[in-house]
């Protein structure tokens with residue numbers, strides 16, 4: 001994990017603790033705050049109408065674009081580990097200037113976190129790549145250590161725990177291999193709960209939600225087109241994540257990055273219902289529906305009966321840009337609970 005940040009409000013603030021572990025170049029909380037989650041009828045998955053959820057994510061169709069500075073930002077998104085001494089100094093100076101340093105490390109605030117969570121149900125959300133597993137060159141070999149698996153197993157003994165990842169759900173399950181967890185694959189577009197989660201949820205139907213099902217044939221088509229288009233670029237790798245596709249730049253010579261991005265763009269141009277997002281040396285192609293890791297977090301909290309609740313203490317640990325969608329929702333929930341409490345205190 002890199003550059004842990006924690007934003008902790010005081011213990012009175014109910015839901016209001018957002019623990020984030022973010023990359024140093026992240027733009028936490030700077031974008032627009034999402035709309036409040038809609039009112040819910042109850043605590044379990046079956047009480048959430050699929051129609052209502054689908055309505056919430058009306059598609060925002062638009063041509064996918066790669067910004068002019070994307071190469072720089074991709075380079076910065078996952079700096080190489082073997083830096084020279086002067087490079088280290090430069091990076092340290094840069095970090096010293098960023099506001100992120102003013103957010104204390106979550107690891108140094110354990111007592112405050114414990115105290116803020118008192119009386120609340122902790123729910124754990126964990127990103128996979130770069131958080132539970134080290135970043136490696138071959139995405140098929142991003143294994144988590146035995147120690148990490150045991151740590152996650154222990155956490156899940158006490159709290160509902162979800163893996164929230166850009167990966168295909170089946171793939172991440174093959175890495176994690178813990179059946180008691182919730183898994184939100186494909187950036188939350190493929191959510192499945194454990195077969196027996198009656199400890200935390202009412203109802204006996206397991207959570208299963210796939211809001212982008214209609215995109216499956218399109219994603220498959222694009223995956224094949226990308227494989228064909230990029231095969232001439234040494235080191236390029238295309239990964240089918242079921243409801244989204246990743247094009248990996250990590251093993252491609254930087255001089256060829258623009259050309260590779262152009263190849264991706266030329267394929268995606270024919271699909272206005274798909275959009276591009278960027279991760280650590282990866283471009284991700286996904287449906288334009290308004291669904292992301294943040295929505296997955298909201299969905300899971302709602303499934304567990306904690307929609308808009310101040311009895312829950314969600315903890316999200318992630319390291320990539322796409323995790324910021326979840327950080328924004330956490331931040332918003334925090335503000336919502338503070339607002340509710342200020343109203344109550346006013347009476």
Ligand SMILES: O=P(O)(O)OC[C@H]1O[C@H](O[C@H]2O[C@H](CO)[C@@H](O)[C@H](O)[C@H]2O)[C@H](O)[C@@H](O)[C@@H]1O
Nearest residue numbers: 128129135136137139142165166246250280282
């Ligand atoms: O949401 P995440 O679990 O963080 O998934 C995001 C992407 O992770 C994987 O790629 C990243 O990790 C690879 C293995 O360490 C690394 O080679 C790559 O450069 C990273 O971007 C995964 O392979 C992608 O499909 C995910 O989109």
